[in-house]
Amino acid sequence: MERIYIFDTTLRDGEQSPGASMDVDQKYEFALQLARLGTDVIEAGFPISSPQQFKACKVISEKVKGPTIAALARAVKKDIDAANESTKDAEKRRIHTFIATSPIHMKYKLKMDPDDVVKMAVDAVKYARNLVPEVEFSPEDGTRSELQFLIRIIEKVIDAGASIINIPDTVGYTIPREFGAFIKAIIEGVPNMDKAILSVHCHNDLGLAVANSIEAIQNGARQVEVTINGIGERAGNAALEELVMALNVRKDFLPYETGIDTTQIYNTSRFLSSIIGFPIPRNKPIVGDNAFSHESGIHQDGVLKKRETYEIMTPQSVGRDASTLVLGRHSGMHGFSKRLKELGLSLEKEELDKAYKQFLEIADRKKEVFDDDLYVIVSDQLGHKTAKYVLDYFNIQSGNMAVPTATVRILEDNEKHEEAAVGDGPVDAVFNAIDRITGIKTKLLEYSVQAVTPGRKAIGEVSVSLEIDGKKFVGRGSSTDIIEASARAYVNALNRYAAFLESKEELKEAKV
Ligand code: KIV
Ligand code: ZN
Secondary structure, X not given: OEEOEEEEOOOOOHHHOOOOOOOHXXXXXXXXXXXXXXXXXXXXXXXXXXXXXXXXXXXXXXXXXXXXXXXXXXXXXXXXXXXXXXXXXXXXXXXXXXXXXXXXHHHHHHOOOHHHHHHHHHHHHHHHHOOOOOEEXXXXXXHHOOHHXXXXXXXXXXXXXXXXXXXXXXXXXXXXXXXXXXHHHHHHHOOOHHHXXXXXXXXXXXXXXXXXXXXXXXXXXXXXXXXXXXXXXXXXXXXXXXXXXXXXXXXXXXXXXXXXXXXXXXXXXXXXXXXXXXXXXXXXXXXXOOOOOXXXXXXXXXXXXXXXXXXXXXXXXXOHHHHOEEEOHHHHHHHHHHXXXXXXXXXXXXXXXXXXXXXXXXXXXXXXXEHHHHHHHHHHHHHXXXXXXXXXXXXXXXXXXXXXXXXXXXXXXXXXEEEEEEOOOHXXXXXXXXXXXXXXXXXXXXXXXXXXXXXXXXXXXXXXXXXXXXXXXXXXXXXOOHHHHHHHHHHHHHHHHHHHHHXXXXXXXXXX
């Protein structure tokens, strides 16, 4: 079995999904989970792009042990310095530097001659290699670059010290057989390719990211860049869970192994979804609600007679036996914190106490608390830690003969503000009251409600997407009360907007 290295870029490319921003604490907690999952490399961020990104890389480098911590840098000194500085406390680290190599990017975006691009790439790799032991180089828009030019630049950056060469399908343009042949041609054409590992980074614009990555592996790639739930720029990146399970299930055809503990897949997927507020589509392979449910009578009958008739892997193999009842009010703090630990969720004392309080409230309301509820509680607490706005109180008057009216109290930087408003329905009234308090002009783009766990007393998870100042901000909130969940989701999106404004401010100060 040959080893395939899993490079997870959920915290970097994944976070580039519109609306998927995470704060430093959330990134740190998620990086701990990625380490438990067994990823070989965690790309923690793009440190030059904002002080928050820098800090996330720094905290992850200091505290997350096991995987190599990578930081992204354009092929310029100031980016490489930031990548170096932010990862200096990591156990193992890597600088990942890139420059575009396709004719269209070089001509219109970089406005540079190919020879200058080669020089810049070589200088950047040399500079980075003097700072850290491991340098990865990516020719951006690799699949639309000319093969001979790629071969030339790759040979030169390997000579300059790069030991990982990553070929990105930046715009998700390639198709499997073409990509496989391209990878083979690079491996055969670069004279010193034996001195580096070839990696691929596939985007999913045509829904082919996982297929392209597998084709590349079969043609010699030994590192794949992936994200949890396939999040990432535009249509996203290759999904870790799909790629890893394809390798696992089809070992007969794909004789490769990874370091991933597949039983951590479901946890990791749920945890990400609750942090960023992107619901997982029901039909999503491996982690969607329907991925292991059998609806038709013929299928059910078959599965009962022999599971393998309609199931190619077990739910347990991806850690999906977790949604069973685990806790109730009487589990106490000990049972609660023990289960969090088992799920790989860690909180510091103050947040743990608050989370326990929230757990007791939920246990009182619905008696049975599921693992999925615990993810919601933990991500709520992580979100609250740095929140500018906190929902303190709300009251609704509504009915089929009444004008829906809401009174809402919000803590803004710990100061109480209260307003009342009417709306088309109770949720609209709450949103209007919040708008009056914050004075922020918002446009509601999307609103969805999903039950997190089974039963009539399930926690409802609301996701909203707001347009503010022309940008999209996603928010997530949960409660056994849908109106409360909606208010929390709305406030959560406003907090992401506030964090965005703050990081813009920090960036301005940093540049001065
Ligand atoms: O898609 C891309 O080209 C990237 C590179 C920075 C690797 O994300
Ligand atoms: Zn990318």
